[in-house]
Amino acid sequence: xxxxxxxxxxxxDAVPSTVKILIAGGFGVGKTTxxxxxxxxxxxxxxxxxxDRSVGIDDTSGVGAKMTTTVAMDFGRISFPPHLVxxxxxxxxxxxxxxxxxxxxxxxVGAVVLADTRRIADCFAAIDYFERNGLPFVVAVNCFDGxxxxxxxxxxxxxxxxxxxxxxxxxxxxxxxxxxxxxSLIRHVLSTTSELSRN
Amino acid sequence: xxxxxxxxDRWLDKDAGPVVRPYALxxxxxxxxxGASFGLIDVVIxxxxxxxATFRPSPEHRRIMSLCYGPIPxxxxxxxxxxxIGVVRVLLGDLVQAGLxxxxxxxxxxxxxxxxxxxxxHALESL
Numbered sequence: 001x002x003x004x005x006x007x008x009x010x011x012x013d014a015v016p017s018t019v020k021i022l023i024a025g026g027f028g029v030g031k032t033t034x035x036x037x038x039x040x041x042x043x044x045x046x047x048x049x050x051x052d053r054s055v056g057i058d059d060t061s062g063v064g065a066k067m068t069t070t071v072a073m074d075f076g077r078i079s080f081p082p083h084l085v086x087x088x089x090x091x092x093x094x095x096x097x098x099x100x101x102x103x104x105x106x107x108x109v110g111a112v113v114l115a116d117t118r119r120i121a122d123c124f125a126a127i128d129y130f131e132r133n134g135l136p137f138v139v140a141v142n143c144f145d146g147x148x149x150x151x152x153x154x155x156x157x158x159x160x161x162x163x164x165x166x167x168x169x170x171x172x173x174x175x176x177x178x179x180x181x182x183x184s185l186i187r188h189v190l191s192t193t194s195e196l197s198r199n
Numbered sequence: 200x201x202x203x204x205x206x207x208d209r210w211l212d213k214d215a216g217p218v219v220r221p222y223a224l225x226x227x228x229x230x231x232x233x234g235a236s237f238g239l240i241d242v243v244i245x246x247x248x249x250x251x252a253t254f255r256p257s258p259e260h261r262r263i264m265s266l267c268y269g270p271i272p273x274x275x276x277x278x279x280x281x282x283x284i285g286v287v288r289v290l291l292g293d294l295v296q297a298g299l300x301x302x303x304x305x306x307x308x309x310x311x312x313x314x315x316x317x318x319x320x321h322a323l324e325s326l
Binding site: 015017018038043044047077080085086103104106107110186189193194 | 239241242244270272274275277281285303305306307308309315316317319324325
């Protein structure tokens with residue numbers, strides 16, 4: 001049987017389709033909590049370019065090609081064997097890690113921008129980035145205990161987000177709530193891409 | 200990294216990981232040879248071929264091959280083997296050049312495959 005979703009190798013093992021979803025938002029907004037609520041968390045070591053500031057601190061003499069230092073990040077994995085694996089990558093909140101965003105965004109299905117109503121401005125950078133790159137996104141407002149509640153449309157105005165992008169309220173600790181965030185993202189991507197194919 | 204009192208040592212805690220050693224594994228190379236590129240969610244697959252006679256696998260090459268008994272995404276491989284992703288990419292490049300692995304690249308552009316998107320949606324809804 002032929003399928004668009006996976007190929008068969010010579011050995012007969014199905015090669016799974018792999019997709020990635022980005023989880024963005026300010027530092028401490030609950031990205032890791034959200035990823036952990038719905039997926040298996042896995043560690044990944046990656047590299048950070050040595051900034052001017054660290055030259056002279058990290059001793060690079062004698063390692064001519066070395067331009068980076070290793071940093072740890074986590075990602076989430078939701079497996080649907082044997083045909084599909086969904087990866088959730090939290091985009092690093094701190095500015096010094098922005099170099100990783102481009103790599104993470106390449107080939108991504110879309111992004112969740114996690115927002116905290118007490119520090120709404122923290123997610124402006126992520127929204128700007130995804131709008132500039134044309135990556136579909138949803139804004140998920142993490143309803144922290146004690147944080148002021150707002151209507152999604154008020155949040156839309158505060159964030160100056162275009163009417164197409166869904167805004168959902170969520171609890172990043174709650175699996176069913178996170179599931180709803182992710183499905184609203186995929187529905188949004190589906191409607192975006194079907195419009196594109198009609199035009 | 201010559202002496203224990205070198206000023207850089209205070210950055211070498213467990214969070215920082217080894218700073219020099221990873222790229223020693225690639226003999227200083229920071230990009231894969233042969234022009235191969237490996238995205239995080241590309242899938243590598245063992246070809247089942249014998250290596251070229253000139254290929255001398257390192258212990259890390261062997262560790263990677265031991266994880267490639269089935270198709271495996273690059274990011275899972277890097278996580279499993281606990282080496283920085285950049286180092287893993289260089290080593291994967293060697294293995295592709297030696298004919299031991301092939302790579303099935305995930306799309307680099309926007310994901311517009313409606314069938315794939317529906318599969319993802321149904322999978323998430325089934326959780």
